[in-house]
Amino acid sequence: MVTAVTVRSERDDGRCVHLPDERSTRVGPTRWMSAYPVRAAILDVGFGTEGMARDSGSGTTDERLEQRHVDGRGDRDDGSSGLSRRSVMKAAGAAGMASLVPFGSAGTAAATDTSVVDDAFDLSGGLQEALVVFDSAENAERLDTLSLAKGYRVFDHLAIAWTFLDPDQVKTVADWGSVRRVKRSEELEWYNDETSRTSMAVDDVRNGEELGYVGEDAHVVVIDSGIDASHPGLEGRVEANYRFVDEGVGSRDPLWVDAAPGDTDQLGHGTHCAGIVGGDGSGSVEGEYSGMAPAVTLTGYSTTRSVYLPYVVAAWNHMLGRAKADPDFSPDVVSNSYGVARDMPYNPNDPVNVASWRAFEEGILPVFAMGNDGSGTGTSSRFAKAPHVLGAAAAEKSINPRENTENRPIAGFSSRGRELPRDAPEYNRETTLENLRKFWAIQNGTTYAIPANDPRRTGMFGPGVNSSPGIGAIDEEAGAAYEILQTNGNADVVSLTLSITPDGQWVRTTVYDEDGKRVAMMGEEPPHQHRTLTFDVDGGEKYYVELEPELSASGEYTITWEQEAKPEGDLASVDPVTLFRPSLSTHGTAVMSTIDKYDALGPLGPAYGGSGTEPFYTRLSGTSMACPGAAGIGALAIEAYRANHPEGDSPDPADVIRVMESTARDFNPNYNAYNTGAGFVDAEAAVNSAEELAAGETTVADLQTGQDALVDPAEETTITALSASGSRSDDGSVFTAGQTDQMTLTVSDLSHDATEVWGVVPSAWDVRTEYGDVGRVEETDGAKRVYFGSVTAPEVTDGDTTFEYFAEAPSGTENTGTYTFGPAHARTDAGVDKPVDEFAGIDTNYVVGEDTNV
Known part of the structure; x- marks a missing residue:
């Protein structure tokens, strides 16, 4: 439980600083978003970022402190607590990497989060690694006034400083008017084949006579565990493959080193995702396992096998810096299959959110995985909640030509948004995006579009x-x-x-x-x-x-x-800025894509139905696989827009999202706004729409945006009768006189709350009311009704409800014979035409002889 106190600060912007009290605990690490059946060991590969390094205090920058890994934090030899960049994940069972930490539970929509201090800090602990978000890179130099143990490094394109702070320094820095957020460093979690391409209409885009887009004029950046640029399906199209080297904080100058055309991926996660974006299928044996945009240009950033928050922020910073300095580097999309989930509003000043916003402003489309924490509401990644990103949910690969529950259903592991009224502003991207623009304008003292x-x-x-x-x-x-x-x-x-x-x-x-x-x-x-x-x-x-x-x-x-x-008002008045739904869904189960069999994830293919005979490809599942699918289709839409614009201009990232949401399909009656957003992606329709928008044949006003983009709500049907289902089980079917039969009645489904449930026992049998769950017994029509308590419909939705009861077989030769038990019944007071329903069927038992009990 995280508690907080409000400290009335003397910041010059008048904002309050919310500090966790000394009882606060970490909420846990964040994650890659693949639903793996095993956890891979994380090797020690440390690296840093380009930027401005500062030394301060007595810390030694050559130190590489081993972590004693306890609940995501380590106790360092120097007494500091916090995540180590060398953290180790040990092998685990079938729950997999996606179950390292449960996401938060659902809640009600909340106001915009403008808190300055991350509640994960332990303000009674020692030195802790932090990312400090400033209003400008120049103001980060104020850190020179502190006696920092390890110095600091500034990500100058993001105005974020990476450093180590003790609890007093956390409070001091948070009180500076130039500081927008103090975030504790943490690990994040990593949250394709012909069937997927056909289902998402990608083959129609690539092979159609009038289309023929393959991503040749598009560029996608993949921030992940790395890319094997020597893989036959990717070879020659990874223009840069960056790996982080050296320590990030201190006097030495850490660099991103371009390892292309080599292999920077020891996990296999990033290579698999890169293949979904743009593998060309080379090296496949049993099928054409190409990705969405097989001619796309790729750039990789390896954050190593663990995905550590400072490395992720460093990758964004390097990408933005290179885009400004290198005229030949013009990324269109950045794919991010990692995240962290807490059911809380999106904070625009969190480091990754700052980075994705800067990229969005520079014309780059950020795509994030929704997360793998399952069917409960309010489980989505906090990065995917941003209104300026495309958040990808995962759908299964079962394809049915009819619109029914078997047609591209949302995967059980795919994280959901919050369940809100359909007209809630938190479902409206246009509303939340305009509010976010207003938020940044107020904070920066500028106008907003x-x-x-x-x-x-x-x-x-x-x-x-x-x-x-x-x-x-x-x-x-x-x-x-x-x-x-x-x-x-x-x-x-x-x-x-x-x-x-x-x-x-x-x-x-x-x-x-x-x-x-x-x-x-x-x-x-x-x-x-x-x-x-x-x-x-x-x-x-x-x-x-x-x-x-x-x-x-x-x-x-x-x-x-x-x-x-x-803008008018203050930051706290800008609400909502959180989009509590996915953008859309793409295939995320058993997706075949590129892999190195010697990487940690290489052997996992058979667990997802793979044959294991492909030397360069395997199947994996997760929203980690859905995210690059959406990124690759986004690249196709961007290529189509450029090809049809009179001046060859690129689309605004918001328009790419609008095009993809407007054309998504409502395939399944179980689709809703919080599990799939606008529906299942349709690449062909999205590309056609991008062409028309670029050519001036349509405008944004013609697209289905805002609430109009959402899937249609399921048709409401009026149920006029109670419907109940379940089963009955007992000890056997043949009894001697006086033997006791233990019975279990299971209620597995109810259309309405049941005010009472009862089973039926032959009148000759003696119900032992002192045992089990019996409420009362009534005799009627030659049988005994054994009444139990009430059962609500939500109870049985969450899991079966069972009742136990015992009945003793009758004595006497005259009572041998056949007896019928059941059916069971349920009654509702919901006011329906038929308030009683029977279920569980009947069962025949036999009494064959005298009492054999001693």
Whole structure:
């Protein structure tokens, strides 16, 4: 149980610091999301990140302290507590890696989490490893004012510092106004074949006459245990394969080392996921085991066999830094099959959430596994709850042409969101994403983007164009084209981008308000592609854009416009920002993909139905497998968008999610918002939609977004009769006089709560009311009714309810013969037309002789 006290801080931003009290305990490690039947031993492979290193205090950076692994934490030789980067997972039983720590239980939706201090810190303990999220990388230098035992390192593209803090330093740092979050380091958990591709309509995308996309113009980053870049199914397409080396905190300069075309994966998890994204099937013997996008470019980041939070954050930091510095590195999607689950609201300032948001802002689509903690609600990974990421649930591979319960059902291990009313804002991505933009704008003191009505306009300008502004206040110019922009009520700024074909035509672009007053203009010189004009607006007003050609120029134009608003309120008022549902589901059971048989997971294929005869492929299950499937299909949609956009532009990551959710399929009557979100992925429909969006044939407004994206709720049926089912068992069927028969009545299903349940015993038999679960006995119609207590429908949904009772066979020769027991009955007071139902059938017992009891 984690308890917390609120400390009224003197931070300059006025936020309170919530500190766990000295009784606090860790909630547990987080996890890779594969439902493995065994736990693999974690080898010692330590590594660090590029960034700015600082030494402080007396700590020695060469130290590599062994961990005595106790409940996810270690007691270090230096007295510090906290997760070691060299932690060891020992072999375990069938529950597997996905059962290391149970996810939290369901709860009610809560307000936005803006707490500064992670409740996992032990404020009565020793030195603990931490990630400190600052408002800017420069402000991390304030750590120099502390006597840090081991120095610190700044992930400069994320404004996050990696360090070790004692309890007093945790409190001190949390009280700085420039600090947004102090997170304790922890381990995370790792949470494909022709059948999968056919079911998800991937083969139609790759082989269709009008489509033919294979991911050739797309780039996916896989943050995982590594990639075997020498695998025949991946060889030649892993452009970089990074491995973390050296210690992360201290004076030495740790680096990401590119090991391509080598093997950085000793677990096999990352290689399997990379193959699902983009393996081409080479080396397969019994089938074509290619991934979703077999021509995609891949980049790998190995966090070693354990997935340690600082390494994960370091990978995001390196990826973002390289994307800014290297013009040839332009990732589209990042696949993340790891996570941690607690049923709590999403905190935007947690380190991984900061990293995925920065990537989203840079045009990179983050995809996360939902988790493997099963069918209970409120079990999803905290990273997959972010409204700016695509969260992938896992569906089984049973395919039925009819829409029934056997058609692509959600896997039992796949984590669920919270069960909320269908119209809950926590199910609406548009609402939560806009709130998240507002959250960041308030925190950063900036404006935030808001949806624009019809954000892309196309048309012609030049001689012969007969366009009109539609109001007399603006003089109509010959050959000019006009567009009307209707701003939202809360809009403060509009950014308008103009593209012209052919390039170089001279067009003066002027923006007027409804009174004909000029508010902005560009075009004093020939424009180049993607000239942007930004101007202030009054929310709710119309603005008129005039495109006037000079020197009788003519051509086509495309205008895209975005609106921004100045946020109001404080961080705590921005609610909700948590998306308590998956985005969609993809196949996640028995998925065949790339593996090195000598890796730790290599031998596991037969456990998932594999033959074991494939030298380079095996089957694994988990949302770890669903995540890269969604990432690969996202890459296909991005490739299709670029191929059909007039300027070859890339889609916004939010639009990729919208396209995939809008086109997902509602295959199964047991689908709902919290287990599958928008439904089961349809790659062909998503790619077609991306093409139409890029070509201007449709707009975002035409897509099913928000609550409209969710699967339809199951049809409600009115049950007019009680329905009960169960069974009856006893000691045997042949008895002598006076022998006792022990009977068990099992109730396994009820349509309504049962106010009473009873079994039927022949009247000649003596019911022993002093034993078992008998409430009372009534004689009626030549039989005895043995009444038990009430049973609720939820009770039997969670597990069978049983009642025991005992009856003694009758004495006397005249009482030998055949006796019928049952059926059992249940009664409800629910007001249905038929309140009583019988179940468990009848059973015949025989009394064959005199009493043989001594």
